[in-house]
Amino acid sequence: MVAPVRLIGIPGSLRKDSFNRKLLRAAQELLPPETSLELFELAGIPPFNEDEETEPPARVRELRSTVRAADAVLFGVPEYNYGVAGVLKNAIDWGSRPRVESCWNGKPVACVSASVGMLGGARAVYQLRQSFVFLNMRPINLPEVFVSFAPQKFDSVGRFTDEAGRKVLASLLAELVQWTRELRGEPAMAP
Amino acid sequence: MVAPVRLIGIPGSLRKDSFNRKLLRAAQELLPPETSLELFELAGIPPFNEDEETEPPARVRELRSTVRAADAVLFGVPEYNYGVAGVLKNAIDWGSRPRVESCWNGKPVACVSASVGMLGGARAVYQLRQSFVFLNMRPINLPEVFVSFAPQKFDSVGRFTDEAGRKVLASLLAELVQWTRELRGEPAMAP
Amino acid sequence: MVAPVRLIGIPGSLRKDSFNRKLLRAAQELLPPETSLELFELAGIPPFNEDEETEPPARVRELRSTVRAADAVLFGVPEYNYGVAGVLKNAIDWGSRPRVESCWNGKPVACVSASVGMLGGARAVYQLRQSFVFLNMRPINLPEVFVSFAPQKFDSVGRFTDEAGRKVLASLLAELVQWTRELRGEPAMAP
Amino acid sequence: MVAPVRLIGIPGSLRKDSFNRKLLRAAQELLPPETSLELFELAGIPPFNEDEETEPPARVRELRSTVRAADAVLFGVPEYNYGVAGVLKNAIDWGSRPRVESCWNGKPVACVSASVGMLGGARAVYQLRQSFVFLNMRPINLPEVFVSFAPQKFDSVGRFTDEAGRKVLASLLAELVQWTRELRGEPAMAP
Numbered sequence: 001m002v003a004p005v006r007l008i009g010i011p012g013s014l015r016k017d018s019f020n021r022k023l024l025r026a027a028q029e030l031l032p033p034e035t036s037l038e039l040f041e042l043a044g045i046p047p048f049n050e051d052e053e054t055e056p057p058a059r060v061r062e063l064r065s066t067v068r069a070a071d072a073v074l075f076g077v078p079e080y081n082y083g084v085a086g087v088l089k090n091a092i093d094w095g096s097r098p099r100v101e102s103c104w105n106g107k108p109v110a111c112v113s114a115s116v117g118m119l120g121g122a123r124a125v126y127q128l129r130q131s132f133v134f135l136n137m138r139p140i141n142l143p144e145v146f147v148s149f150a151p152q153k154f155d156s157v158g159r160f161t162d163e164a165g166r167k168v169l170a171s172l173l174a175e176l177v178q179w180t181r182e183l184r185g186e187p188a189m190a191p
Numbered sequence: 192m193v194a195p196v197r198l199i200g201i202p203g204s205l206r207k208d209s210f211n212r213k214l215l216r217a218a219q220e221l222l223p224p225e226t227s228l229e230l231f232e233l234a235g236i237p238p239f240n241e242d243e244e245t246e247p248p249a250r251v252r253e254l255r256s257t258v259r260a261a262d263a264v265l266f267g268v269p270e271y272n273y274g275v276a277g278v279l280k281n282a283i284d285w286g287s288r289p290r291v292e293s294c295w296n297g298k299p300v301a302c303v304s305a306s307v308g309m310l311g312g313a314r315a316v317y318q319l320r321q322s323f324v325f326l327n328m329r330p331i332n333l334p335e336v337f338v339s340f341a342p343q344k345f346d347s348v349g350r351f352t353d354e355a356g357r358k359v360l361a362s363l364l365a366e367l368v369q370w371t372r373e374l375r376g377e378p379a380m381a382p
Numbered sequence: 383m384v385a386p387v388r389l390i391g392i393p394g395s396l397r398k399d400s401f402n403r404k405l406l407r408a409a410q411e412l413l414p415p416e417t418s419l420e421l422f423e424l425a426g427i428p429p430f431n432e433d434e435e436t437e438p439p440a441r442v443r444e445l446r447s448t449v450r451a452a453d454a455v456l457f458g459v460p461e462y463n464y465g466v467a468g469v470l471k472n473a474i475d476w477g478s479r480p481r482v483e484s485c486w487n488g489k490p491v492a493c494v495s496a497s498v499g500m501l502g503g504a505r506a507v508y509q510l511r512q513s514f515v516f517l518n519m520r521p522i523n524l525p526e527v528f529v530s531f532a533p534q535k536f537d538s539v540g541r542f543t544d545e546a547g548r549k550v551l552a553s554l555l556a557e558l559v560q561w562t563r564e565l566r567g568e569p570a571m572a573p
Numbered sequence: 574m575v576a577p578v579r580l581i582g583i584p585g586s587l588r589k590d591s592f593n594r595k596l597l598r599a600a601q602e603l604l605p606p607e608t609s610l611e612l613f614e615l616a617g618i619p620p621f622n623e624d625e626e627t628e629p630p631a632r633v634r635e636l637r638s639t640v641r642a643a644d645a646v647l648f649g650v651p652e653y654n655y656g657v658a659g660v661l662k663n664a665i666d667w668g669s670r671p672r673v674e675s676c677w678n679g680k681p682v683a684c685v686s687a688s689v690g691m692l693g694g695a696r697a698v699y700q701l702r703q704s705f706v707f708l709n710m711r712p713i714n715l716p717e718v719f720v721s722f723a724p725q726k727f728d729s730v731g732r733f734t735d736e737a738g739r740k741v742l743a744s745l746l747a748e749l750v751q752w753t754r755e756l757r758g759e760p761a762m763a764p
Contacts, residue, residue, distance in 0.1 A: 014240040047238065047278045048271075049205040080239075082325040083318055084274065086281025087238045093271045093278075118721065119692055123699065127274055127318050129515065130508055134273040136523045141515050148691065182565075309530065310501055317505065317703055324702070324714050332709045339500065373756075396622040429620065429660045430653075431587040462621075462666045464707040465657065465700055469620045469666075472659025509656055509700050516655040 002186065005177045007037040008070035012088030013078045014043055017158070019114035019150040020076030020121075023169070026160035027074065027112070030170040032177050037074065040066050045091050053097040060094045064103040067095060072108040072180040073137070074173075079115050079124035089131075096135055104135040108183055110176040112145040112169065114153075120146030138183060140175050143168050193377065196368045198228040199261035203279030204269045205234055208349070210305035210341040211267030211312075214360070217351035218265065218303070221361040223368050228265065231257050236282050244288040251285045255294040258286060263299040263371040264328070265364075270306050270315035280322075287326055295326040299374055301367040303336040303360065305344075311337030329374060331366050334359050384568065387559045389419040390452035394470030395460045396425055399540070401496035401532040402458030402503075405551070408542035409456065409494070412552040414559050419456065422448050427473050435479040442476045446485040449477060454490040454562045455519070456555075461497050461506035471513075478517055486517040490565055492558040494527040494551065496535075502528030520565060522557050525550050575759065578750045580610040581643035585661030586651045587616055590731070592687035592723040593649030593694075596742070599733035600647065600685070603743040605750045610647065613639050618664050626670040633667045637676040640668060645681040645753045646710070647746075652688050652697035662704075669708060677708040681756055683749040685718040685742065687726075693719030711756060713748050716741050 009028075011021035021039070028037050044059035056064075067073060078085040095103045111128055113121025125144070132139050145168055147153055153162040160166060200219075202212035212230070219228050235250035247255075258264065269276040286294045302319055304312025316335070323330050336359055338344055344353040351357060391410075393403035403421070410419050426441035438446075449455065460467040478484045493510055495503025507526070514521050527550055529535055535544040542548060582601075584594035594612070601610050617632035629637075640646060651658040668676045684701055686694025698717070705712050718741055720726055726735040733739060 014238060015242050042238070045238065047205060047233070047236065047281065048276070049278075051206055080280075080284045081287050081322040083280060083322045084277075085239070086275075086277050086279070086284045087240075088277070089271075089274060089280055090238065090277025093276065096272050118719070119695055122692055122695065123321065126512055126696065127321075129511070130314065130318075131272040131274045133511070133523050133526075138523075139515075141518045141520075144515075146691065185567075309528070310504055313501055313504065314508065320702070320706065321699055324717075327714045329714075332706050332711075335706075337500065376758075396620060397624050424620070427620065429587060429615070429618065429663065430658070431660075433588055462662075463669050463704040465662060465704045466659075467621070467666065468657075468659050468661070468663025469622075470659070471653075471656060471662055472620065475653045475659045478654050505703065509703075512696065512700075513654040513656045 002034050004034045004036065005071045005180050006069070007035060007072050007074050007176070008067055009037050009039045009074040009076065010091070011039060011041065011076040012085045014087055018078065019147065019154060020078050022154050022158045023112050023114050023147060023160055024074065024076045026166065027169055027173055030166060030173055032174045035177050042087055042091050045094060048090050048093045050097065056094060063091060064095055067103040067107070070107070072176055073104070074176065075109065075111045075128065077111050077113040077121050077124050077128060079113060079121040082123045084124045084127050092131065102135065104137050107137050108140070108176060108180040109137040110140045110172055112172065114147035114150040116150055118148050120148035122146045138179070140172070140179050143171050143175065145169050145172050193225050195225045195227065196262045196371050197260070198226060198263050198265050198367070199258055200228050200230045200265040200267065201282070202230060202232065202267040203276045205278055209269065210338065210345060211269050213345050213349045214303050214305050214338060214351055215265065215267045217357065218360055218364055221357060221364055223365045226368050233278055233282050236285060239281050239284045241288065247285060254282060255286055258294040258298070263367055264295070265367065266300065266302045266319065268302050268304040268312050268315050268319060270304060270312040273314045275315045275318050283322065293326065295328050298328050299367060299371040300328040301331045301363055303363065305338035305341040307341055309339050311339035313337045329370070331363070331370050334362050334366065336360050336363050384416050386416045386418065387453045387562050388451070389417060389454050389456050389558070390449055391419050391421045391456040391458065392473070393421060393423065393458040394467045396469055400460065401529065401536060402460050404536055404540045405494050405496050405529060405542055406456065406458045407540070408548065409551055409555055412548060412555055414556045417559050424469055424473050427476060430472050430475045432479065438476060445473060446477055449485040449489070452489070454558055455486070456558065457491065457493045457510065459493050459495040459503050459506050459510060461495060461503040464505045466506045466509050474513065484517065486519050489519050490522070490558060490562040491519040492522045492554055494554065496529035496532040498532055500530050502530035504528045520561070522554070522561050525553050525557065527551050527554050575607050577607045577609065578644045578753050579642070580608060580645050580647050580749070581640055582610050582612045582647040582649065583664070584612060584614065584649040585658045587660055591651065592720065592727060593651050595727050595731045596685050596687050596720060596733055597647065597649045599739065600742055600746055603739060603746055605747045608750050615660055615664050618667060621663050621666045623670065629667060636664060637668055640676040640680070645749055646677070647749065648682065648684045648701065650684050650686040650694050650697050650701060652686060652694040655696045657697045657700050665704065675708065677710050680710050681749060681753040682710040683713045683745055685745065687720035687723040689723055691721050693721035695719045711752070713745070713752050716744050716748065718742050718745050
């Protein structure tokens, strides 16, 4: 008997056909045992204003409470202009304030990313890793999931069809869940 | 006789008492000859949605046209969570799309930053420099203006009072203007 | 009764009066209980050549075996030219090859840095953190020890005299040791 | 009539069959008019020691004088452990000291990289770009040449055979040469 692990997945794009959202949906099909993955959408999160950090809009309060209730976080990271999509970073900024109440504090975390280019969002993910230091999040190291040339790897109904990529994604999820269990002091599950 | 250089300064924070806005206001007092610096505020720029990139809100259109009309850009860069403030990156994302119309393309650029901590926003600025590669902006190298321990360096009416810092800021502005002239093929001004 | 934790400290500079070596010596005075810290010097490690990775010079073999025998690693990170000192990165490269035998794999790690400038080596440390992802090292998040304006903070016999800095250094060491114990499944020590 | 542009290419690896050296050799076949590209090998450059910076070994003096005589620099950048190869960074460190005599100061620069993995050395190149800020080098922005899955893209005699990659490499060289001419105040060449 093991305690379940509840993941929260956050697609970092507002675009209707976002590859990163589709990638998180693929993750929902590839979960290890005793694991759930819900998605939280960033629509409705306004631009961060520190003057409002203690009385944030309702959707920001929902973000904070949803993340707090999760055991670990899975970001779907769009890369815009060789950096983290402003929309995603903005949501992270909202969740981090006031600092003593940051919803991110101590959470195990992993990132996946997809892009139309050759690097699959890697540049954005390495920037986020730098933020995890201050946020005191606990990222896994490897594997990494960078889906390059994304339009070739999702079919007409939005399914992630790259078989090699699906295997790596499943490995990433297994690693994130094992890491989450390890950090809360549980013994490793038998394979 | 030299042609004037018009700088656009963009404070990357919505906070009323933003140190980065005050730093850009100090820059307005330290300009080299034949140079102007107007500020563009990010209030009213909504979260970026690629689905709306060709029909953006009015404030985004104003951002794009204001930047296009400027000769060079000066960012006031807040560092949140060891990265670029989401609010600023979000505005950059809006301005960059559709790519062939990016308002940032080819612009000379410099960054200044202020923070309450010891590093003065440096981590955020180095991330932005990575974005400048894709945006094809032309950053100056040195000097850099990182105002650390900001609350000690602005007085009760918001004036940047650090004399050493003001000198470096003036040098940065002179370098940005000289770089802008050099890139448009003008001879250097006599000192 | 707790098992001891053996740290290996690696000063990343060959300079006789290296501030980073002095900082690691200060760390030796500030260790938590049941902890040891030995230093390994990089003198004698030649430039890495992948053609020789399986038959490396003797000093490289010593580096590898010393690191393997340690429970965790503490790097003293010189920043040269806004990046990791080549000398330190070169030693890390030697230790990492062949990959299946990498001496760094799985090791808990922390960095300290000192520099003559205002940022205290931060830029170099964030670059190393990116290497830790591939090396599968386990860095602590906070606190960070960046000693800025180093010449003012060491006395004539090389002692790190900055009292605030010494306290943060002691906290970093306590965190590294606690993290090391946590990752090997030990219960936290009573304070 | 235009003045020639002399490029110096520096392969950042000591490995006999280095992909990055082969990539620089391919560049020698793809130069724009009135351009030369010589290679400088890093064999014989010892680990940097600041205590010896004013009386460096002969090979370091050759590096410095060769770079000073060149109009622009082209680095072949190996990525080891998600960062710049220590061997290359070490040579850059030697060339940068003492700072007032840095051989890199003001030089136009571009990077190319090849790796066995999917990202083609991109992580290392972005780190080097951060060093260029302090070194006051003048990097081109785009295009970038990241040769991924390198073993598939060089033939048995070491020729870079990827036709799409060769075209981008030729574009990068043309851009570097044009940028070099622009920075020394020459009019653009007619196409």
